[in-house]
Amino acid sequence: MLSIKSWFSNKTTITWIDMKIVYIASIRLPTEKAHGVQIMKTCEAFSENGIKIKLFVPNFIFDKKRQDAFEYYGVKKAFEIKKFFSVRLIRLGPIGFFLETFIFFLSVIFSSDFWLADYVFSRDEMLVVFSGILGKKTIWETHTGSYNFFARVSLKTSTFVVSISKGLKDFYISKDVNPSKIIVAHDGVDLDDFQVSLSKEEARKSLGLPLDKKIVLYAGRLDGWKGSETFFEASKSFDDSTVAVVVGGEKNQIEMFNKKYPKIIFIGYRPYKELPLFQKTADVLVVPNTGKDNVSRLYTSPLKVFSAMASGVPIVASDLPSIREVLADGGNSVLVLPDSPEALFEGIMGILGDETKAGIIAKQALSDVSGYSWKERVRVVISYISK
Numbered sequence: 001m002l003s004i005k006s007w008f009s010n011k012t013t014i015t016w017i018d019m020k021i022v023y024i025a026s027i028r029l030p031t032e033k034a035h036g037v038q039i040m041k042t043c044e045a046f047s048e049n050g051i052k053i054k055l056f057v058p059n060f061i062f063d064k065k066r067q068d069a070f071e072y073y074g075v076k077k078a079f080e081i082k083k084f085f086s087v088r089l090i091r092l093g094p095i096g097f098f099l100e101t102f103i104f105f106l107s108v109i110f111s112s113d114f115w116l117a118d119y120v121f122s123r124d125e126m127l128v129v130f131s132g133i134l135g136k137k138t139i140w141e142t143h144t145g146s147y148n149f150f151a152r153v154s155l156k157t158s159t160f161v162v163s164i165s166k167g168l169k170d171f172y173i174s175k176d177v178n179p180s181k182i183i184v185a186h187d188g189v190d191l192d193d194f195q196v197s198l199s200k201e202e203a204r205k206s207l208g209l210p211l212d213k214k215i216v217l218y219a220g221r222l223d224g225w226k227g228s229e230t231f232f233e234a235s236k237s238f239d240d241s242t243v244a245v246v247v248g249g250e251k252n253q254i255e256m257f258n259k260k261y262p263k264i265i266f267i268g269y270r271p272y273k274e275l276p277l278f279q280k281t282a283d284v285l286v287v288p289n290t291g292k293d294n295v296s297r298l299y300t301s302p303l304k305v306f307s308a309m310a311s312g313v314p315i316v317a318s319d320l321p322s323i324r325e326v327l328a329d330g331g332n333s334v335l336v337l338p339d340s341p342e343a344l345f346e347g348i349m350g351i352l353g354d355e356t357k358a359g360i361i362a363k364q365a366l367s368d369v370s371g372y373s374w375k376e377r378v379r380v381v382i383s384y385i386s387k
Contacts, residue, residue: 021046021053021139022117024108024127026101028088029057029081030072030271033221034303035123035143037272038187040073042141045188045374047078049382053121054113058104059083074193074273084108098126105130119159125150132157139381145171145299162381164301167322171299183384186326188374189306194276203280209265214242214352217282217313219275220304222249222257225296227288227318232261233341234288234348242352247278279311283358284351287317291338298322309369314358316347326372332365 023046025039039055046053070077084107089096105127108114120131121139128140129150140154141162155161155172161182163169169182196203204211216235222228228246235244247267249257254266270278279285285308289296300322308315309332317323319335329335334351337343351358 019051019119020113020117021051021119021121022056022114023053024056024105024120024122024124024131026058026086026104026124026127028060030067030069032269036069037073037303039123040069040075041188041190041374042378043079044075045378048375049378051378051382053079054117055079055081056108056111056114057081057083058086058100058107060086060088072271072273082111082113084111101126102130109134125154128154128158139385142168142172143299143301144295147175160381160385165299165322165325167298167325183381185377185380186372187301187303187306188372188377189303189310189369190374191310191370193273194279194307194310194312196276196280198277198280200280203277207277207281209245209281210243213240214283215245215281216242216284216286216348216352217245217247217279218286218288219247219278219307220302222246222253225290225293227290227296227338229257230288230290230339230341230344231286232257232264234344235261235264236341237345238263245278245282247275275307276311279307279313282311282313284348285311285313285315286344286348287315287323288344289318289320289323289338291318291320296320296322297338301325306369306372309365309372312362312366314351314362315365316344316351326368327365330361332361332368334361 023043027035030036043053043055069081084104086100086104086107089100101124118137119139120136122128123141123143125140125146128138132138137159139160139162140158143164145168155177163182163184164187166184169184172182173179198206201211209215218228218231220226238244244264245267246264248269249266254268258266287302287304287308289302291297297320305323305326315327315333317327317333317335318338319329320338327333327335334347336347
């Protein structure tokens with residue numbers, strides 16, 4: 001039985017007294033990848049809902065990146081981060097990743113916090129399986145539709161499974177997973193992070209961006225399934241009054257794309273806490289996910305969707321089942337045919353050419369996103385578990 005002395009809920013707070021959770025993540029922290037933001041914000045939200053939570057991450061030897069994760073992500077120090085010995089072996093491929101994760105877990109089990117926790121929470125199916133073998137109650141948060149050996153064991157043995165989209169839940173139901181153990185909780189956003197006091201012009205001046213052009217902005221990684229190159233191709237059709245700005249990407253990627261698309265302004269990777277200011281400079285934000293990848297088409301719940309909704313800037317996004325779980329064409333966004341530079345260009349021009357429509361869409365998105373805060377997301381999980 002869970003160590004629960006009290007449970008109560010109202011519009012402002014949910015408290016679970018004496019409940020202890022350890023969130024185990026075999027990642028480098030901070031990281032430039034979106035999962036770092038998601039993990040930190042989830043832990044913060046659990047804490048704000050009255051849960052006693054601690055985040056366990058590796059302390060990789062020879063890792064020179066020692067930045068403070070709370071400062072890096074702009075997260076309140078409402079929970080504790082504990083680091084455990086491990087060795088960075090991911091370059092060795094799947095075997096290296098397994099060994100890296102296993103070494104980290106061996107370090108974790110020497111912590112009394114692990115054994116005192118009521119639940120072990122993780123995005124990593126291996127860590128969930130290892131914890132379950134030791135008799136811990138587990139919550140697996142799944143993001144990509146993985147169905148490897150460890151995923152299949154996690155689906156059977158986890159106390160609960162948190163799915164970031166309905167499409168992902170449906171996929172696992174098709175694999176005969178009990179629907180009652182799967183909680184759908186889309187990703188979220190911290191609305192306070194996006195309260196930028198500067199005007200669009202002031203934001204552009206502070207970042208050195210053009211004051212006399214329309215800015216269409218993409219923020220995120222430059223990996224194929226994100227659809228960034230569809231946006232790059234669409235930007236070839238922009239006239240001199242409009243410029244594409246890209247925030248994100250690794251140095252080698254930017255060098256390559258800069259040669260191919262010289263008119264695009266590539267900013268490079270910036271910390272998550274700077275994203276609201278960059279979005280403030282834009283006239284349109286794009287989420288051009290590909291439809292050629294199942295994770296993108298069916299399972300994902302992109303953080304950039306929620307941050308874009310919170311920005312007050314109109315959104316043009318790919319018309320995909322995963323995206324339609326949150327965005328609606330003509331309501332809070334413009335949805336276009338995925339993987340089509342021509343369709344993306346037309347969608348962008350439709351927004352830039354109609355200020356009234358742009359204002360209505362942006363206002364509706366800002367209203368809709370209030371239901372997707374990190375705190376509300378965690379309340380969904382807690383409420384489900386409590387039943």
